[in-house]
Amino acid sequence: MSGFLLLLFVSAYSQEIEHAVIYGNTEDLGYFYVDLWVGTPPKKQTVIIDTGSRITAFPCAGCRDCGTHMDSYFDYRNSSTSSVLNCNQNIPCSPCKNDQCGYSQSYAEGSSIAGILVEDFIMFGDDFQHSKRVKFVFGCHNRETNLFRTQKADGIMGLAFAKSRMPTLVDALFSDHDISTDIFAICFGKNDGYMTIGGYNSSLHLSEVAWANLHDDTFYSINWHGLKVDGNKIELSASDFSRQYGTGTIVDSGTTFVYLHQPLYEALWSHFESACSKAGKCDGEKVSIPNEPHLCYNYDDDSYPDIFAFYDTFPIFTLLIENIEVQWLPENYLFAWPSYPRSYCLGIYSDGQGCNVLGGIFSRGMDVIFDRTTNKIGFADSECNPLHISQTHNNRTFYNQTQTSNKTAVEEGNRWIVSAAVAISGASLGLIGLLMYKIIKKCRRKSILEIRDEESEPGSSV
Numbered sequence: 001m002s003g004f005l006l007l008l009f010v011s012a013y014s015q016e017i018e019h020a021v022i023y024g025n026t027e028d029l030g031y032f033y034v035d036l037w038v039g040t041p042p043k044k045q046t047v048i049i050d051t052g053s054r055i056t057a058f059p060c061a062g063c064r065d066c067g068t069h070m071d072s073y074f075d076y077r078n079s080s081t082s083s084v085l086n087c088n089q090n091i092p093c094s095p096c097k098n099d100q101c102g103y104s105q106s107y108a109e110g111s112s113i114a115g116i117l118v119e120d121f122i123m124f125g126d127d128f129q130h131s132k133r134v135k136f137v138f139g140c141h142n143r144e145t146n147l148f149r150t151q152k153a154d155g156i157m158g159l160a161f162a163k164s165r166m167p168t169l170v171d172a173l174f175s176d177h178d179i180s181t182d183i184f185a186i187c188f189g190k191n192d193g194y195m196t197i198g199g200y201n202s203s204l205h206l207s208e209v210a211w212a213n214l215h216d217d218t219f220y221s222i223n224w225h226g227l228k229v230d231g232n233k234i235e236l237s238a239s240d241f242s243r244q245y246g247t248g249t250i251v252d253s254g255t256t257f258v259y260l261h262q263p264l265y266e267a268l269w270s271h272f273e274s275a276c277s278k279a280g281k282c283d284g285e286k287v288s289i290p291n292e293p294h295l296c297y298n299y300d301d302d303s304y305p306d307i308f309a310f311y312d313t314f315p316i317f318t319l320l321i322e323n324i325e326v327q328w329l330p331e332n333y334l335f336a337w338p339s340y341p342r343s344y345c346l347g348i349y350s351d352g353q354g355c356n357v358l359g360g361i362f363s364r365g366m367d368v369i370f371d372r373t374t375n376k377i378g379f380a381d382s383e384c385n386p387l388h389i390s391q392t393h394n395n396r397t398f399y400n401q402t403q404t405s406n407k408t409a410v411e412e413g414n415r416w417i418v419s420a421a422v423a424i425s426g427a428s429l430g431l432i433g434l435l436m437y438k439i440i441k442k443c444r445r446k447s448i449l450e451i452r453d454e455e456s457e458p459g460s461s462v
Helices: 002-011 169-175 261-278 309-310 386-391 429-441
Strands: 018-025 032-040 043-050 056-059 099-107 112-124 134-145 157-158 183-188 191-197 212-215 225-228 249-251 258-262 286-288 295-297 315-320 324-328 334-337 340-346 348-350 356-358 368-372 374-382
Touching: 018 183, 018 386, 032 191, 032 249, 032 258, 112 169, 134 169, 169 191, 169 315, 191 386, 212 324, 225 261, 258 261
Parallel strands: 043 157, 056 134, 249 356, 258 348
Antiparallel strands: 018 032, 018 191, 032 043, 032 112, 056 157, 099 112, 112 134, 183 191, 183 368, 212 374, 225 315, 258 356, 286 295, 295 340, 315 324, 334 340, 368 374
16 A cells, blocks of 8 residues: 555656655654665665754664664665764764764653764655665664654654754755755645655645745744634734744644643633634533543534534634734644544643744644745645645646745645545554653653754754
C-alpha cells in the first residue's frame, strides 16, 4: 500500500521541486514525519518535521542509550561518503572529544539527544523519486532520553531559521542550487500529507493563499492579534497575547497541539462554551477522559449521517493575523483520544511558559507555506492527502518564490476530505494513552528550542 501511494504521489510532481509523502497523525503518534535517505549506499531514516528547531539528527550504530525505532541505526562507517566532523571545521562543537565534534540538545518537556556530527549525502523524500543528493551535516545520536527514546520515528528534522553555521536541509538544498527558491510547504492531513521544498503545489488548494509577514529571524513568528468564534469577535487586549518570540505566536510543526497564553486560553474557552450552549451546538454527550483537562464529546454514529455532520455542530475559530483571516475548522481542532476513539477533544491547552504555539494540529487541512526569501508565511485550505494528487496531476501548478509575490491559484473542489488510510500503525492503546498523558502534562510533545542568540548552536540546552 505505501509503495503504491508513493508511486501515485511521485507521478503527480514536477522534478523541479523536492517533495515527499508525509506520514503520521495527531492521535496515534502525536507527530508527522518524512523519509530521508542517507549515505552511500543510501539508508532510510524517518525524521519528525519540526519547524521549531534546527538540527537534523537520528541514532547511529553503536548507540547503547537509544530506543527501538522504525529503521536500523545509521552506520556511517558503512557509508563510502561519510566523514566525522573534527573540531576545527568552523562548526560549533559541544563537546569536542577525541577531535570529534559533538552536540547535545535538551528540550523543555524533558527529552534530550546527544552525539557526534557527521557529514554525508542525504536525499529528501522517498526512494522512488530519485532526488538529487546534497552533502549535509547531521547529528548521530549516541544518547536519547524520554520521548526521543520511545518514539517510533528515528529522529528529527529541524527547519527553523539557521542563524549559525549549522544549516538546515532546506539551507543545504538552496545553497547547493538543488532548489531555486528558499521556500518549503507542509500539508498535514488527518493521516499523512505531503511536503515540498523549493516551491508549493496549488493543485490541491481549496482557497487562495493568504499571506502574512514573519517577524523573527529564528522562529516562524506571526502577528496574531484577534480571534472570532463562529464569526463573533472576541474582545481582546494586547496583554492577552504573550510577547515571547517577538510577536508572541509561533508556528511549530513539531509540537502536537496548540498552546496558548493563559488570558487568551481562558477567553477562547469562555466563548467556545458560550457558543456550545446554543441549541444544536456541540452535540454529543460530554465525557471525562482520564488525564485530559477538558470535557470531551462522544460521537454517536447513529445520530449523524457521517462524521462531518457531527463536526458541523461545533463553532469555527477564525484567527486574525495582520490583515488576513485564517479559519480553523472543527474537523481539524478536534481529535479522537486514542484510548477512546469515539471521544473527541479540543487540541488546545494552556501554556505554562506564557507563549502561543500553533502546533501540528493547527496546520491540519492546510498547506502552510514558509517563504524564507520574502519572510512571509502563507495559509491555504488544501487536500492534504497524497492519494488525491494522482487525480489532479494533469492540472498541477507549481510556484516558486518569485511567483508567490504576485500570483496564487485557486483549485475548485469539495471541502477537506478525510485521508483514506493510515500508513503506519500506532503503539498499543495503553502506551498511546501514556504518551498522550505525557504530551499534555509536559505541555508539548516536542518543545520549542530557546534559540535567542548564537548560544543555540548544537550543544545548547534549555
